Amino acid sequence: MSQKVEYYSLEYKCHLCxxxxxxxxxxxxxxxxxxxxxxxxxxKPKTYNxxxxxxxxxxxxxxxKNIVFVFGCISCSNHFEKLDDLTNHLKEKHEPKVHLExxxxxxxxxxxxxxx
Numbered sequence: 350m351s352q353k354v355e356y357y358s359l360e361y362k363c364h365l366c367x368x369x370x371x372x373x374x375x376x377x378x379x380x381x382x383x384x385x386x387x388x389x390x391x392x393k394p395k396t397y398n399x400x401x402x403x404x405x406x407x408x409x410x411x412x413x414k415n416i417v418f419v420f421g422c423i424s425c426s427n428h429f430e431k432l433d434d435l436t437n438h439l440k441e442k443h444e445p446k447v448h449l450e451x452x453x454x455x456x457x458x459x460x461x462x463x464x465x
Contacts, residue, residue, distance in 0.1 A: 352401050358410035359396065359421035359428060364436040374423040381423075389443050395426040 361371040365385050371377040374393075381387045396404035410416045419428040420435040424443040429435040 354401050354403055355417060356410070356413060356415070357396075357402065357404050357417045357419055357428070358407055359404065360407070360418050361421055361423065362432060364420075364432055364439060367432075374421060378423050388445070389439065390424045392424055396428075397426070 361374055361377040362369070363371075363377065363380055363385065365387075368380070368384075371380060375391075378389065378391050381389055398404055405413070405416070410418070417430070419430050420432055421428045422435060422438060422443070424439070427438060429438065
């Protein structure tokens, strides 16, 4: 029995405000910076077709049936069927972390500058 080819199409959507869909990863990245105030690492999204898994454009997806729409990460080549899974991925892998020792060091430096 031969395996059926599955077709996927990437969608880009803000996981914070859920403001519509964005045309591409670059538009969503700009939205995160200008509206949400978050600068996620930016990379050109990559998709890898396999023998049974093919990625197609949004315009091509509208012409077909039985397409799996997935949410693409703007910082790596991962994609997720649920927006909640993308949210968790962004928080765990790409959201800027605050390092307390660095933060405290800057606070001390600012205090020293104010006293001078």
